[in-house]
Amino acid sequence: GVRDFGSPVRVNQLGYLGNGPRRATYVTDAVDAQPWRLLDATDRVVSSGFSTPYGLDAAAGTRVQLIDFGRYRGSGQGFRLAVGDQLSEPFDIGNGLYRSLRRDSLAYFYNNRSGIPIEARYVGEEYARPAGHVGVAPNQGDTSVPCLPGTCDYSLDVRGGWYDAGDHGKYVVNGALAAWQLLDLYERSAQHRDRGVDLRIPEAGNRTPDVLDEARWEIDFLLRMQVPSGSLAGMVHHKIHDVAWTGMPLLPSADPQPRYLYPPSTAATLNVAAVGARCARVYAAWDKAFAARCLRVAERAWKAAAAHPAVYAPDGGVGGGAYDDTKVSDEFSWAAAELFVATGKASYRRSITTVLKAADGFSWQETGGLADLALARAPWRLPLLDQWKLRQRIAAVADVYVAALRGQGYANPYKPADGKYVWGSNSAVANSAMILAIAHDLTWSGKYRDAALESLDYLLGRNAINQSYVTGYGERASQNQHHRFWAKSLDPALPSPYPGSLAGGPNSGLQDPVAQRNLQGCAAATCYTDHIGSYSTNEVAVNWNSALAWITAFADAENSS
Numbered sequence: 394g395v396r397d398f399g400s401p402v403r404v405n406q407l408g409y410l411g412n413g414p415r416r417a418t419y420v421t422d423a424v425d426a427q428p429w430r431l432l433d434a435t436d437r438v439v440s441s442g443f444s445t446p447y448g449l450d451a452a453a454g455t456r457v458q459l460i461d462f463g464r465y466r467g468s469g470q471g472f473r474l475a476v477g478d479q480l481s482e483p484f485d486i487g488n489g490l491y492r493s494l495r496r497d498s499l500a501y502f503y504n505n506r507s508g509i510p511i512e513a514r515y516v517g518e519e520y521a522r523p524a525g526h527v528g529v530a531p532n533q534g535d536t537s538v539p540c541l542p543g544t545c546d547y548s549l550d551v552r553g554g555w556y557d558a559g560d561h562g563k564y565v566v567n568g569a570l571a572a573w574q575l576l577d578l579y580e581r582s583a584q585h586r587d588r589g590v591d592l593r594i595p596e597a598g599n600r601t602p603d604v605l606d607e608a609r610w611e612i613d614f615l616l617r618m619q620v621p622s623g624s625l626a627g628m629v630h631h632k633i634h635d636v637a638w639t640g641m642p643l644l645p646s647a648d649p650q651p652r653y654l655y656p657p658s659t660a661a662t663l664n665v666a667a668v669g670a671r672c673a674r675v676y677a678a679w680d681k682a683f684a685a686r687c688l689r690v691a692e693r694a695w696k697a698a699a700a701h702p703a704v705y706a707p708d709g710g711v712g713g714g715a716y717d718d719t720k721v722s723d724e725f726s727w728a729a730a731e732l733f734v735a736t737g738k739a740s741y742r743r744s745i746t747t748v749l750k751a752a753d754g755f756s757w758q759e760t761g762g763l764a765d766l767a768l769a770r771a772p773w774r775l776p777l778l779d780q781w782k783l784r785q786r787i788a789a790v791a792d793v794y795v796a797a798l799r800g801q802g803y804a805n806p807y808k809p810a811d812g813k814y815v816w817g818s819n820s821a822v823a824n825s826a827m828i829l830a831i832a833h834d835l836t837w838s839g840k841y842r843d844a845a846l847e848s849l850d851y852l853l854g855r856n857a858i859n860q861s862y863v864t865g866y867g868e869r870a871s872q873n874q875h876h877r878f879w880a881k882s883l884d885p886a887l888p889s890p891y892p893g894s895l896a897g898g899p900n901s902g903l904q905d906p907v908a909q910r911n912l913q914g915c916a917a918a919t920c921y922t923d924h925i926g927s928y929s930t931n932e933v934a935v936n937w938n939s940a941l942a943w944i945t946a947f948a949d950a951e952n953s954s
C-alpha cells in the first residue's frame with residue numbers, strides 16, 4: 394500500500410537555532426508559490442510568507458517547495474509551520490537546542506561498552522546491564538580470545554572497546570574511525586575554547602575531559618589487537634566476533650558463543666597507526682605514558698604495514714561484518730598524515746598521497762580524505778603556501794556540498810552521483826556536515842556554517858519521509874533500530890535505543906529481508922523503515938554516532954557562545 398509519511402510540511406523536529414538558518418520543505422504538486430504561516434504554541438500567527446516552488450526532488454521522488462522563515466526573530470517552544478490546514482510537527486526555536494543531544498550522542502558509547510557493567514547511576518535502571526564478554530558464563534570472554542582455527546596459535550586479551558553496532562562484534566577499521574572522530578571533536582572544542590559537556594561515565598571527575606576518557610575505552614582495545622610477535626608482529630587483527638550471528642534479542646553477557654580473532658589486515662594495521670598517532674598528540678597533555686604508548690604502537694604498526702602492504706580482509710564470512718577493503722593506498726596516506734602531524738618527520742609527509750575529494754568524503758572504507766582533515770587540525774606543521782592550498786582544497790569540497798544542499802529539495806549535502814543511497818547514508822550526511830564545519834573553521838565563511846547546521850535539519854525530520862533518525866529527538870523519531878539489547882519491539886522488558894542513537898538511514902540496496910519485503914521500488918531517500926529487523930536501513934553503529942556527536946558538538950558550540 395501507500396506509505397503514510399504524515400504532514401507534507403517537513404521541519405527539523407528538534408528545532409532551529411536562534412542564529413542559524415530556518416528553512417522547511419513542503420511536499421506538493423502545486424506549481425505556484427503557496428502561502429505559509431508560522432504558528433506559536435498558542436496557535437497565534439507570528440510570521441507568514443510565500444513558499445518558493447522547487448520542482449521534483451529526485452531523491453524523494455516527489456515535487457516540493459521551499460519555505461524560509463528566517464525573518465522571524467522570536468524564540469520559544471512548540472511552533473508549527475502551516476500551509477492551508479496542513480500542520481508540521483512541532484519544533485522549538487532558540488539557543489542551546491543541541492546541548493542535550495550533544496551529550497546523549499556521546500552517551501551512546503558508554504552504553505555500548507564491552508567488558509564493564511553499564512550502571513543504573515549513569516544511564517538509569519532501564520539501560521543498566523551486566524558486563525559483557527568478561528569471561529563470566531555463559532560468555533567465553535574477550536579476556537583470552539584464540540585466532541580463527543588454523544590462522545595462528547596464540548590467544549590475546551582483547552577485552553573492552555565498544556560493540557560495533559546492533560551486534561556484538563568489535564571491528565578495528567570502523568572502531569578506529571569512531572575513536573578518531575571523538576578525538577577530533579575534542580580537539581575542535583579545545584581549539585575553540587568550548588569546554589564541552591560532562592558525561593555520566595565512571596571516569597567523570599578524573600580531571601581528564603570525559604570525551605577523551607570515552608575514546609580511550611576504545612583505543613585501549615585497539616592497541617590490544619596488535620600481533621605481539623612472530624612473522625606478522627606489529628600487524629593488527631582485523632576484528633573479533635562470534636563464530637555465528639547470535640539471535641535477537643540477546644544481552645552481551647548472555648552470549649554463549651565462541652569468539653575468534655580474525656587474521657590481521659593492512660587496513661586495520663594502518664587504522665591503528667592513524668588513531669595511535671592522533672592519540673599520542675591529544676593525550677600528551679593528559680597522560681604522557683599513555684600518549685607515548687600510543688605512538689610506539691602506531692609507529693610499529695606503520696612499519697608492519699609497510700612490510701605487509703597487501704594483506705586484505707576477505708569479503709563475506711559468517712557471524713560478523715566483513716569490513717572488507719582491497720584498496721589501502723588511502724589508509725597508508727591517512728596514517729602517514731597523522732604520523733607526520735604527531736612527529737613532524739619528513740618521511741611520513743612524503744607518504745601522504747591523497748587529498749579530500751567531494752565524491753569520496755570519508756568513511757571506514759575510504760580514508761584518503763582524512764589525510765587532509767589530519768593536517769587541518771594542525772596546519773602549523775605545513776609551510777604557509779601548503780596551508781593555503783589545504784584551505785583551498787577543503788573549501789572547494791565544501792563548495793560542492795553547499796551546492797548539493799542548495800540544489801536539493803531537502804537540505805542535504807549528500808548527493809551520490811548515481812542517485813543511490815548507501816548503507817549508513819546518514820553517516821555520509823553527518824560526515825559531509827563535519828567537512829562543511831571544518832571549512833567554516835578554516836575560512837570563516839558563513840555559507841559553510843549555515844550548510845553544516847542545515848544538514849542537521851535533514852537528519853532530524855526535514856526529509857522525504859518526515860523522519861527524525863535520532864531516538865528521542867522529534868515527534869516522529871526512530872525507536873526500533875536494530876540492536877540486540879535495545880530491543881523493546883521484540884521484548885517489552887527491554888528498552889528502546891538510548892536517546893541520541895542515529896539510525897543508518899535510507900539505503901537503496903534493500904540489503905535485508907524486512908527492507909526487501911516493505912520497500913520495493915522506493916525512491917532513494919525513502920528506502921528506510923523503522924523496524925528492528927531492517928539492519929541495512931535501521932541499525933546503529935559507533936562510526937555513525939561519532940559523526941552525529943561531532944556535528945552536534947559543533948552546532949552546540951556555534952550557538953551557545
Ligand code: 9MR
Binds near residue numbers: 557932
Ligand atoms: O557500515 C557498514 C556498511 O558500510 C557496509 O556496506 C555493510 C555491509 O558490509 O556493513 C556495515 O557495517 C555493519 C557490519 O558489517 C556489522 N555490524 C553492523 C554494521 C552496521 O550495519
